Amino acid sequence: MSTKKPRIAVNVWNAETRRRRREEFESAPKKAKRRQHTEGGSSNVFSMFEQSQIQEYKEAFTIIDQNRDGIISKDDLRDVLASLGQLNVKNEELEAMIKEASGPINFTVFLNMFGEKLKGADPEDVIVSAFKVLDPEGTGTIKKAFLEELLTTQCDRFSAEEMKNLWAAFPPDVAGNVDYKNICYVITHGESKEE
Template sequence: MAPKKAKRRAAGGEGSSNVFSMFEQSQIQEYKEAFTIIDQNRDGIISKDDLRDVLASMGQLNVKNEELEAMIKEASGPINFTVFLTMFGEKLKGADPEDVIVSAFKVLDPEGTGSIKKEFLEELLTTQCDRFTAEEMKNLWAAFPPDVAGNVDYKNICYVITHGEEKEE
């Protein structure tokens, strides 16, 4: 019977280690710091009271119990650090598949060059739907600078959106 328990524990450990492999060590450290800030009573679990306290510290004083419960219910159980990290991993993996995003960009690229003009993309992103701010545009161009002709490689953007890092060429 003991070997079965050990085996089950090892299998559970593998599942939790997968979430850690989704992130760089520096990202895990940042999430750990955020978790520690949210875990106001330092018991290793984020509770409704922890959320209420951290929201109050940010000026959100009249948060309804139902809202807090909804936040807590997003997790499958008590929110320890591994669950917290898993929740972030799931949110980050929530982007559309790469081919879907590339197809959306291809509509803007009738010649099929794999790139679009910076000015055109900037106009779309700052005037349509969830409009980008000037700061967001600055960050976009810092991460994905256009080439000397002013073209932006949208396939690289799509790759980073879905994989979280630039392709190595």
């Protein structure tokens, strides 16, 4: 994929909102699309989103801002991650999340971070093509053991906890195969395909 997703976005991302944002963008008039593209994302981040989306991001921001001071701090992240079941997150990880912002993470910065990441998201066909390289027979599946080995030994390595979460979300079939097309669909659409 073209950009590394920030841990803060990965941990609190509402996939349904992302799917709706993509649909709204694709159905927007060309003039509006051109205006968004030329604005560069940072001149007025509020113009990048519909009012309902801004409200959803505000609700997410409020949940993360545990002490209600208007700034997401390392302690806020630790508390919200603990409430999501991620205990014992290292200080270094929390500091890395906070450093992804150019300064204190107020709501405008938070919204801008999501806007920037939306611009860098890969489409479904690009992600599927990357998986197809690992599937020479074209079955649409990859062996769990093979995928786990790749994800834990290459590039931005997955931790044991991340692997556990992956298998909980995308359990392999009885033969140990993982449906990577479903993974790609969920990454880009935020929900499983209806069988």
